Amino acid sequence: MTESAVVSNQQTENKQAVQSEYPACRFSIAPMLDWTDRHCRYFHRLLSEHAQLYTEMVTTGAIIHGKADYLAYNEEEHPLVLQLGGSNPADLATCAKLAAERGYDEINLNVGCPSDRVQNGRFGACLMGEAELVAQCVAAMREVVDIPVSVKTRIGIDEQDSYPFLTDFVGIVSEKGGCRDFTIHARKAWLSGLSPKENREIPPLDYPRVYQLKKDFPHLTMGINGGIKTLEEMEAHLAHMDGVMVGREAYQNPYLLAEIDQRLFGSDTPMKKRRAVVEAMFPYIERELSQGAYLNHITRHMLGLFQNMPGARQWRRHISENAHKPGSGIEVLEQALAKIPAHLDV
Incomplete structure (x- = not known):
């Protein structure tokens, strides 16, 4: 079994254990x-x-x-x-x-x-x-x-x-x-x-x-x-x-x-950073686009991710103005991420 498979199995077991403890x-x-x-x-x-x-x-x-x-x-x-x-x-x-x-x-x-x-x-x-x-x-x-x-x-x-x-x-x-x-x-x-x-x-x-x-x-x-x-x-x-x-x-x-x-849920897993969540969406977005999905149908759910953070308005604006364009892909999100100040650990 590969290391990634071991990690995946452990995550599944941890998830099931937590969920069995709560309704x-x-x-x-x-x-x-x-x-x-x-x-x-x-x-x-x-x-x-x-x-x-x-x-x-x-x-x-x-x-x-x-x-x-x-x-x-x-x-x-x-x-x-x-x-x-x-x-x-x-x-x-x-x-x-x-x-x-x-x-x-x-x-x-x-x-x-x-x-x-x-x-x-x-x-x-x-x-x-x-x-x-x-x-x-x-x-x-x-x-x-x-x-x-x-x-x-x-x-x-x-x-x-x-x-x-x-x-x-x-x-x-x-x-x-x-x-x-x-x-x-x-x-x-x-x-x-x-x-x-x-x-x-x-x-x-x-x-x-x-x-x-x-x-x-x-x-x-x-x-x-x-x-x-x-x-x-x-x-x-x-x-x-x-x-x-x-x-x-x-x-x-x-x-x-x-x-x-x-x-x-009492999980000891560290909170995910906003940037990491955006980047974790990239493989999903690329898969969906290859199957005929439209970028803006996916990114509309992500517009509020940086709410109340510096650069949040620019993040929303860039996605709103570009995600609907024909042929748009994850570069739109990469460019939108660049609107968030790089020194922020978010």
């Missing part, structure tokens, strides 16, 4: 439509070995009837969760089985997205009002796969935002559907009158309600989501919850992820 949801990056594609996930995985990554929500219709491969991912992305959108138990079971066969680590049912497009398809946050149906969906998926099936939901919808409504929903889905893993976005959703963006900002956060839910369902694994931006906030939530999920902050300030393994 899978201890730290996860939220699924976001049109953002958490496989390029984004590969980049995030370079920053954290142990973060649980999610696909953007994929509808059952797209998987079953679409012409594209909506289940494609890079092997390096594990642990990886497929988030499904749908409300037909049979279709969800079909997709869950396909995903399990492709090697996904978990299936997650979206019961939190409030967009009109999602509501018209009868899935997303509107399903909070149909707990029995959600239980049937979860049960159907659990029947055909051996991997976990989880639910991501809100604390309420419209005027149905009482604590008993929330506990009834979780109780029915866990008891009748067999769901043991939930991620709770600590805001309710307005199904009309607010855009998806406004639904992520306007309804007030209610962390104590989510903490109480965990207390009332101690046998369930629960993560919390919504408005979490710093490692200190994550650690505070983990005093009450099994896991934390971070959304927009992971995209706007991705270097936040570089300290996750050390702070939340």
